[in-house]
Amino acid sequence: DGGITQSPKYLFRKEGQNVTLSCEQNLNHDAMYWYRQDPGQGLRLIYYSQIVNDFQKGDIPEGYSVSREKKESFPLTVTSAQKNPTAFYLCASREGQGVADTQYFGPGTRLTVL
Amino acid sequence: AQSVTQPDIHITVSEGASLELRCNYSYGATPYLFWYVQSPGQGLQLLLKYFSGDTLVQGIKGFEAEFKRSQSSFNLRKPSVHWSDAAEYFCAVAPGSGGGADGLTFGKGTHLIIQP
Numbered sequence: 001d002g003g004i005t006q007s008p009k010y011l012f013r014k015e016g017q018n019v020t021l022s023c024e025q026n027l028n029h030d031a032m033y034w035y036r037q038d039p040g041q042g043l044r045l046i047y048y049s050q051i052v053n054d055f056q057k058g059d060i061p062e063g064y065s066v067s068r069e070k071k072e073s074f075p076l077t078v079t080s081a082q083k084n085p086t087a088f089y090l091c092a093s094r095e096g097q098g099v100a101d102t103q104y105f106g107p108g109t110r111l112t113v114l
Numbered sequence: 115a116q117s118v119t120q121p122d123i124h125i126t127v128s129e130g131a132s133l134e135l136r137c138n139y140s141y142g143a144t145p146y147l148f149w150y151v152q153s154p155g156q157g158l159q160l161l162l163k164y165f166s167g168d169t170l171v172q173g174i175k176g177f178e179a180e181f182k183r184s185q186s187s188f189n190l191r192k193p194s195v196h197w198s199d200a201a202e203y204f205c206a207v208a209p210g211s212g213g214g215a216d217g218l219t220f221g222k223g224t225h226l227i228i229q230p
Contacts, residue, residue, distance in 0.1 A: 004157075033217050040123070042204060043158075045217035058217055090157055099208040100146040100165035103218060105157035 002027050004106035006091050011111045013078070013085065021076045021109045023091030031094040032074040033103065036060060036087045043090060049074055078111060086113045116141040116207050120221035127195050128229045135190040135224050137205030146208035147188040148218065149179055151201050158204065164188060175199070200228045 004025045013019045025032065031050045035043040045058030049068040063082025068074055074093075078085045088110050092103040117140045127133050139145055146165045150158040162173025169181040179190045188205060202225050206218040 031216070035217075035220075040222060042118075042220040042222040043206075043218070044220075048217050050216060056216065092158075099216065100163070102148075102160050102163065105150075105159070107157045108155070110155070 004091060004093055004104055006089075006106040006109050008109060009107070011109055013111060013113050015113060016080045018077055018079050019111065021078065021089055021091075021111070023074045023076065023106060025072055025074075025091075025093045025104075025106075027093055027095065027104065028071070029093035029095055029104075030071070030097070032068070033092040033094070034058075034064075034066065034074070034076045035090045035092065037090060037108075038087050046076065046089075085111055087111060116145065116209065116219050118205050118207050118219055118221035120203075120205055120224050122224045123222070124225045124227065126227040126229055129197055130194050133190075133192045133195045133199070133226070135203050135205075135226070137188045137190065137221060138186050139188065139205075139207050140186065141207055144183075147179075147181060148206040148208070149173065149177070149188075149190050150204045150206060151175075152204065152223075153201050161190070161203075195226075195228055197228045197230070200226055202226070 007022045033048045034046040037043045047066040049055040065077045090108045091106040094103045119138045148163045149161040152158045161177045162171045164171045164181045202223045204223050205221040
């Protein structure tokens with residue numbers, strides 16, 4: 001059963017802590033993405049990776065870091081430098097090499113800073 | 115840079131009535147356009163997409179969308195809505211050959227409410 005999994009579903013962080021959100025896909029897709037969703041704001045691109053061992057900044061990379069050591073995994077770390085980390089985080093992967101190819105989304109992780 | 119505008123934050127439609135959700139884009143070249151749907155607390159599911167050819171695109175769940183270059187629009191339609199269509203709908207554009215960051219640019223979404 002192919003798809004994208006994100007864990008945990010809910011995550012609570014104290015001020016000053018780094019946290020890592022997991023994203024795994026078994027779709028054999030090369031490209032993977034992280035988006036942030038805030039109420040009434042749509043989705044905004046944080047980082048993306050088109051291939052293993054390579055990743056690029058998106059529109060809002062400040063306070064975040066990523067790695068892509070394996071094709072199926074693209075974890076996102078929310079660092080203490082991110083001033084307003086409370087949001088819904090969505091991971092996606094793209095089925096082909098072209099920008100018109102479909103992106104498939106995971107179920108998301110809701111991060112709340114206490 | 116490309117941008118997407120969804121003018122309606124909320125739309126309320128009676129069950130069985132027709133639906134049209136508006137989407138306008140700003141992009142220099144021929145855009146690649148998408149409509150996604152999101153149920154509360156869930157990820158996004160692709161309804162349909164346009165990248166070339168026929169300007170009327172058919173999607174899943176009975177949805178369709180029409181690309182109108184002259185109006186820079188890609189409106190989503192459904193002839194008869196069901197209560198299960200209540201969700202958040204996002205229009206998105208992908209970068210073309212002009213470069214820029216990979217990834218989709220999303221509108222802010224339209225919240226669809228279905229009245230019984």
